[in-house]
Amino acid sequence: MAYLDLILFVTLLTLGYVVGQWLEKKHFRSIMEREERYRKLLTFNERFPPKGLKSVNVELVGGNVVISIDYFKRIAAGLRGLIGGRVTAYETLVERARREAILRMKESAHNKGASMIINVRLETASIAKGQKQQIGSVEVYAYGTAIIPG
Amino acid sequence: MSYQNPKIPEGINVTDEHPLKDFFSMLLGVGLLAALFFLALSFIAEKLVVYIPFETEVVLAERMTEGMSESPDEDSDPHQLRVESYLQTLADQLAITQQLPENMPITVHFVKSDTVNAHATLGGHIIIYSGLLEKMPDENTLAMVMAHEIAHIKNRDPIIALGRVLTVSLAMLSILGAGDSGFSDQLVSRIGQLTMLSFSRKQESLADELALETLTEHYGHTGGAETLFSIFEDEERITMPAFLRTHPVTESRLNNVKEFSAKQAVAQSHENRPIPDWVVEDCAPANETDVKETDEKKSAPEKIK
Numbered sequence: 001m002a003y004l005d006l007i008l009f010v011t012l013l014t015l016g017y018v019v020g021q022w023l024e025k026k027h028f029r030s031i032m033e034r035e036e037r038y039r040k041l042l043t044f045n046e047r048f049p050p051k052g053l054k055s056v057n058v059e060l061v062g063g064n065v066v067i068s069i070d071y072f073k074r075i076a077a078g079l080r081g082l083i084g085g086r087v088t089a090y091e092t093l094v095e096r097a098r099r100e101a102i103l104r105m106k107e108s109a110h111n112k113g114a115s116m117i118i119n120v121r122l123e124t125a126s127i128a129k130g131q132k133q134q135i136g137s138v139e140v141y142a143y144g145t146a147i148i149p150g
Numbered sequence: 151m152s153y154q155n156p157k158i159p160e161g162i163n164v165t166d167e168h169p170l171k172d173f174f175s176m177l178l179g180v181g182l183l184a185a186l187f188f189l190a191l192s193f194i195a196e197k198l199v200v201y202i203p204f205e206t207e208v209v210l211a212e213r214m215t216e217g218m219s220e221s222p223d224e225d226s227d228p229h230q231l232r233v234e235s236y237l238q239t240l241a242d243q244l245a246i247t248q249q250l251p252e253n254m255p256i257t258v259h260f261v262k263s264d265t266v267n268a269h270a271t272l273g274g275h276i277i278i279y280s281g282l283l284e285k286m287p288d289e290n291t292l293a294m295v296m297a298h299e300i301a302h303i304k305n306r307d308p309i310i311a312l313g314r315v316l317t318v319s320l321a322m323l324s325i326l327g328a329g330d331s332g333f334s335d336q337l338v339s340r341i342g343q344l345t346m347l348s349f350s351r352k353q354e355s356l357a358d359e360l361a362l363e364t365l366t367e368h369y370g371h372t373g374g375a376e377t378l379f380s381i382f383e384d385e386e387r388i389t390m391p392a393f394l395r396t397h398p399v400t401e402s403r404l405n406n407v408k409e410f411s412a413k414q415a416v417a418q419s420h421e422n423r424p425i426p427d428w429v430v431e432d433c434a435p436a437n438e439t440d441v442k443e444t445d446e447k448k449s450a451p452e453k454i455k
Contacts, residue, residue, distance in 0.1 A: 021169070032160075042155045050153050076169065079176040088165050088172055095163045116153075 016071030023070075024092060031099045038106045042116040049118050049147055057150045059112060062143035063104025066127065067097045069136050094138055098122065101142035109146040120144035191321055192314045199313030200306050204254050204274070207309050211273025234260040236429050237278055237296070240289070244297050247368045248360065250304055258296075266385050270299040272308045283429075285381055288422035290365065290374025297361035297368075304360065307353045358403055362410045372411045373422045379404040 049056070069077070073089040080087045101122065109117050120142065127137040237258040245256050258276050265279040276299045286292040302308065349357075365372050382400045 017170070039155065039157070042153060044153060072169075072173075076173045076176070079173070079180055082180055083176065086165075088167065089169065092164045 012071045013075060016073070016075075020070030020072055024096065027096055027100070031096065031103065034103050034107075035099070038103065038110060041106050041110055041114065043102065043106065043120050043144065044116070044118050045120050047119050049116075053147065055150050057148040059114075059146045059148060060143060061105050061109040061112065061114070061117060061146040062141060063101045063106070063108060064139070064141045065097050065100040065104060066137050066139045067093055067100070069093060074136070090138075094124075094140075097124075097138050097140040098142075101140040105142040105144060109144075112146055112148055114146035114148045116147045117144040118147060188318050188321065192318055195313045195317035196310050199309055202309060202313075204251075204306075207306075208273040210309075211271065211275060230260060230262070233283070233429055234258060236426065240293060241276065241296050241300065244293060244364055244368060245300055248297065248300055248304060248364045250300065254303060256300060256303065266381075268295050268299055270302040270308055272312060274303050276300070276303070286425060287377060288374060289425050290369055290422040291377045291381070292374075292425060293368065294361055294365055294375045294378045297364040298357050301357040301360035301364070302349065302353070305353065305356060307349050307357070310353070311349055355406070358406060359410070362407065369423070372407060375407045375411075376404060377422075379407065 069090070073093065076089040077087050080089070102120070105117065105120075121144065123141040123143075125139040125141075127139055129135050129137075237260055238256075241256045241258045245254075250256070254274055256274050256276060258278060260283070261277055261279050263279045264281040266281045266285055268276065268278045268282050270276050276296070278295070282295065283292070286295075362372055362375055365375060379400050383404070
């Protein structure tokens with residue numbers, strides 16, 4: 001029975017690594033491509049619009065994303081939790097979530113015909129579920145004020 | 151002031167280091183540290199656990215075997231009881247020869263099973279399987295098995311093994327439990343099973359040595375010991391490879407017997423005492439289908455082979 005457990009463990013680990021890495025690479029490619037597409041839509045964390053804007057509409061725009069860890073990342077982070085240091089397994093996860101949330105916000109603003117988004121803020125939350133909270137997800141919500149030239 | 155969004159270079163928040171490299175270096179580091187820690191811990195546990203009085207061990211054994219007792223029909227089987235009492239008498243004689251302390255009573259259990267094995271567990275209990283008894287050509291060979299098991303009890307090996315397993319598993323639970331992931335549960339169950347491989351080779355060698363001394367004192371010669379290990383050698387050819395066994399490989403045990411006999415300079419021409427005919431008859435496979443799985447999985451078993 002011990003061998004069966006071990007085989008299951010290694011299989012899940014391998015599966016988590018192969019599939020997780022593939023999805024992550026794919027996601028990063030998509031993020032870079034879309035970031036390039038919406039580069040003209042400027043985003044700032046300034047609270048006030050640049051001076052000299054005349055007759056604009058403003059609207060709240062937001063983008064939200066939840067990304068889950070895979071089995072491999074969980075084990076890697078668990079090991080890291082024993083010795084401490086940079087949890088690289090989670091860093092990529094959070095990076096993806098942050099950029100994806102901003103992109104979704106930009107997409108929404110783009111559809112409204114906005115020229116820029118000001119006062120951009122990010123909110124994060126962690127979602128953990130399952131026995132002993134072994135399945136972790138990160139939520140990032142990006143929101144800001146879209147400036148729509150009227 | 152001009153507002154612009156320059157392109158942010160990649161790799162600021164994410165390292166280029168391969169995730170597998172990171173993973174395996176961590177695994178190696180943690181593994182080495184954990185191995186050192188648990189070795190030290192089990193060493194301390196083994197040293198301390200012998201201070202638990204034997205009486206406490208007996209109570210502990212009773213609690214562990216509660217609800218695992220043999221079925222009533224086996225208890226009332228007259229053949230079974232006769233064989234058991236024969237084995238008990240032999241064990242008591244050997245216990246006296248081995249100078250087992252007064253407060254360490256030996257209880258022999260005879261279990262009908264094809265398993266060619268015997269083991270000593272907590273509380274001075276020795277389990278002899280009919281599969282083993284059937285293979286015994288004479289009483290001396292059987293006495294070697296018995297003396298080996300009694301030696302384990304005298305050396306407190308069962309409680310040492312239990313102490314090691316319990317300490318290591320508990321430490322694992324508390325350390326990894328703090329890391330709050332299901333990972334801990336998986337590891338604990340796995341390591342727990344590995345350490346369950348009962349006694350160390352050193353414990354086995356010591357038990358062999360003590361058994362040989364007992365045999366010499368009881369019968370005046372070590373006849374039977376060699377026979378026993380040749381029986382095991384035959385059995386081993388159909389069982390698992392050597393690295394899985396905790397017992398010293400039979401060949402080296404056989405050599406130890408020969409060395410011991412030479413050192414003692416006892417006459418090798420000797421006569422082995424036979425096992426009484428009625429015992430042979432009684433343990434004959436009358437109801438061989440009566441094999442009980444639960445009996446084989448009794449707590450912290452010790453394998454002679």
